[in-house]
Amino acid sequence: MNRSMNRKGDAGDSLMFFAFFFLMIIIGGGISLGLYAFYGQGHDFRQAEADVLGKRVEDCFMKNDFFEAGFNETIYKKCGFNKGVIEKDHLIYVRNQVGNEFFIGVLDYKNQCFFKGAEKNKNFPRCAKFTITKSGQEFEVIVGSNQNSRSIIL
Amino acid sequence: MNKRGESAGDNILFNNLIYMILFILFFLGMFYYVLGFQNGAALLEDFYAKEISRMINAAELGTETEVSLDVTKATEIAFKKGVRRSDIFNFDNVNNKVIVSLRLNGGTSFNFFNDVDVVDWDIKLVSGGIETNRLYFKIVEKQRESE
Structure with missing residues (x-):
């Protein structure tokens, strides 16, 4: 009690x-x-990675037709990209002069990279944008990366 | 029977015990977190993982490429912490990942998008150099399982 x-x-x-x-x-x-x-925060590698990816895409683009049917599956073998890695944190986007688009990865990076003020926000990805001329046509290319390193327990 | 302090004593002990256990768990977690920053280990892990990934991504397909990278600073820290030479740099070819570990039981991983395998990695002394350690590895075509 x-x-x-x-x-x-x-x-x-x-x-x-x-x-x-x-x-x-x-x-x-x-x-x-x-x-x-x-x-400090460490080394932000995403822009450098996007630049390297852009170079690889450019080399591959000159040897292949990105707009042929089914190329969004065969690109991995033809260009030597790993599907799991690209689809998770990257974007490869190509557009021709008539507006046809090809992309693999996270399409929204195309917007996120170029929002006003995005460069000051570390949560937004980093992209490389450039133009390729092939067979007299111009193609707009955007490649992006939002991959960060991961801490692991061994 | 007058058991003064029985319920009060039990409660004080029990409550404090719970707080002590929670505090110890919190302390261990923070200690592990802070230890990762000792000597800048976490930052260097991050840097080397990304740098190695960059080198792998830049490699040309279809050819076997041997790459070397000066890792003296990283190995200095890792050896000081007791990490074995074979555990400092590892490559997970299944998930296309490079793992750098400069501390015991922890590391940093970073993916590479180039669909290749990394083989024959090892840390060696530079010939003629006493204080320089170098990581050597080969980048080869992806070894796919035969169907």
Whole structure:
């Protein structure tokens, strides 16, 4: 009976649980912020990767017809790209003068890369945009990358 | 029977025990996180993973290419932390991934889009150079399973 009757301070005691977690978040956040301020964010490789990918696309484009039927499947073998990697965090987009489009990967990078202010937002991908001339025609090419490194536990 | 402090004592002990356990878990997590930044290991892992990936992506298809990269700084840190030479750089050809590990039980991975295999990787001393370590690896055509 004493046990069930003497409940003084139980509610306040339970509320301390949230205060404890709040404190842990403040401490953890402070340590992370300090490390970030000291070491910086690391090397943003996405623009460099987009440039390398663009060069490879250009070389492959000169040897193949991107607009033939089914090329969005055969491109991986003909250009030597890995399907899983390209479709996950990259974009290869080609458009000819009459408006026909070819793309593999994340099509929305075509917009995200060129939004006003996108270059200041690290969540947006980085793209390389250029023009290729082939058989007297001009083709617009956009290649993008939004791949970041991943920490793993071994 | 007057068991003063029985329920109060139990509650204080139990509550504090839970907080202590949670705090220890939190502390271990933060410690592991901070340890990754020691000597800039996490940053260097990130840099080398991306640099190696860039070299693989730039390789031409259809030819066997041998590549070397100065990894002295990375290996200095890794050896200091007790990472084995064979564990510092690894290549996952199934998932097209390069994994750099300069600390025990942790690493950084980065994918390469070039559909090739990386084989015969090893860290060697540069001939004639006492303090320079170099990573050598070969980039070959993708070894596909026969159907």
